Amino acid sequence: MLSLNLLPSSNVTFFKSTCRRPIKNASLLDPNLVIRAQNSSNFNHGVKLGFPTAPNCQIPKSRFDFGKISRNPFEFSSKSASETPHESSPDGEIEASKPNKTLKLSVVFGLWYFQNIVFNIYNKKALNIFPYPWFLASFQLFCGSVWMLILWSLKLQPCPKIDKSFIIALLGPALFHTIGHISACVSFSKVAVSFTHVIKSAEPAISVLFSAFLGDTYPVSVWLSVLSIVFGCSLAAITEVSFNFGGLWGAMISNFGFVLRNIYSKKSLQSFKQVNGLNLYGWISIISLFYLFPVAIFVEGSQWVSGYHKAIATIGKPTTFYLWVMLSGIFYHLYNQSSYEALDDISPLTFSVGNTMKRVVVIIATVLVFRNPVRPLNALGSAIAIFGTFLYSQATAKKPKIEGGEKKN
Structure with missing residues (x-):
């Protein structure tokens, strides 16, 4: 971080010869100190001006901390240095305490993984007895919208000016x-959660194809990682016990949707970098709810009442059904919120690796919970696809970037 130290903390000595000439960079000094140094005729050789004892020669203690600029492109923070614990490095930079940062990231990653597992489990449980993904997807966006409105109204999260x-x-x-x-919700309703996540691990491959179509170039290592992802997903698909074309195409369309969201966001949101990631996601959830709910009513709204009675008859206790639906909605937003908090503090590469490992954890957890049969070739294909995603994150991190005429690795 950049530390703006205008004057050293030790005492400064003004000699007779230098006081008769204008002080360089006088605009950076305290005005009272400059006037006193230039106009006083009583300075003797070797007279020291001690800042603690000179009433008119003190440097203001408060100053803007330019180091608190977040790496998130949508967030700008201007908290003063006194609000955040820090320590000075040998070269004068102010750095956050590494143990505290590591602990914070561990907590955020733990919450991110745990919340994602809870969402996937209860979302699938609800879909097993109430197979109406359009309703559940709308309810999950509704929960996220209400959550953000509560945060903004209670000022727990700064409300952006829009x-x-x-x-x-x-x-x-x-x-x-x-x-x-x-x-993605349609895919979850038709196939095993583990299979949906394996297919969704192909999102980097879709991203590379779209970006290449738009003119971007990638090294051979990236294309090799993409081939391994495609091969692994294909092997997992043909050996999946719960294979269903609706589930496969749902997961693939989900990949296309999120890739296009990321590409379109870069083009249309460049002028709104003052809105941080969580607020941006909150507004996307609100607008998405207005998109989805009317279509959900049209697609399956006539079946909701009868489907509800069947679900209650299947499970026996209405409160259990309500709990499953509520948990799927709340934890859908919570795991997305945790992912944005993680992205604020780590590099995109670390986030990509963390997201890849998250899929591994979710796949293992859901296989254990729902006891889905897994064939050896299916497990091999899933492992190849996940490992290909990891290789992709490594290969894209090494892609050279040219900024200001200099090559940076």
């Missing part, structure tokens, strides 16, 4: 987010 241009810029990303979310 205008018409911001809403217009969000219409595209929110539409693709809606497509990605409902497609």
